[in-house]
Amino acid sequence: MENKNAIKLIEKIQKNLLQDKFDVSEIVEDLKKVREISMQENLPTVTKSLRLAYEHLENNKAFLISIPADIEENESEEETQEEISRFSESNDIESLEYYLSLLTDLSKKNNVLDIKAYNEAFLAF
Numbered sequence: 838m839e840n841k842n843a844i845k846l847i848e849k850i851q852k853n854l855l856q857d858k859f860d861v862s863e864i865v866e867d868l869k870k871v872r873e874i875s876m877q878e879n880l881p882t883v884t885k886s887l888r889l890a891y892e893h894l895e896n897n898k899a900f901l902i903s904i905p906a907d908i909e910e911n912e913s914e915e916e917t918q919e920e921i922s923r924f925s926e927s928n929d930i931e932s933l934e935y936y937l938s939l940l941t942d943l944s945k946k947n948n949v950l951d952i953k954a955y956n957e958a959f960l961a962f
Contacts, residue, residue, distance in 0.1 A: 838883065838940055843874040847937050854934055861898050865891045871940070883940060886952050889959035890936065899928035902962065904935050905954035924962060 838844060846867045853860070872887035894900060903925045925932065936955055939948040 838871070838875065838878065838880070838943060840874045840878060843871045844941055846871050847940055851934060851937055854930055854937075859928065859930065861894050865894050868894075880943070882949065882952060882956070883943065886956050886959075887940075889956055893959050893962065900933040900936075901925050901927075901929065902932055902936075902955060902958045903929055904932045905951050905958070924958070 838847075850864055850867050853863070868887050868891040872884055872891070875883040875887060890900075893902065901924050936952075939952050939955075942948055
């Protein structure tokens with residue numbers, strides 16, 4: 838995202854996570870604000886992803902989605918879906934940090950692909 842307010846909100850969440858401050862309600866509120874900005878910027882994939890992310894956090898009080906696996910060219914579609922849909926058994930702060938970092942640079946194709954992989958995992962959860 839290019840909006841400075843959205844970047845500041847994302848960086849605020851990242852800073853809190855680095856300081857071991859995982860406050861679901863605060864993260865959810867900030868993600869909702871970032872989502873409003875993404876709607877104004879007409880970023881439908883990001884808007885959907887942010888909604889799915891904060892709903893996941895609200896429902897589970899944790900981030901239980903693992904970092905999407907890299908897709909190998911020789912993997913079948915079925916194997917790829919299994920890799921994308923992996924879940925974590927405990928609060929995966931590293932994955933949440935990675936997810937947030939994807940949102941800060943949407944010009945990279947792989948970032949958008951990983952956001953879509955997160956979306957699929959959120960929906961499958």
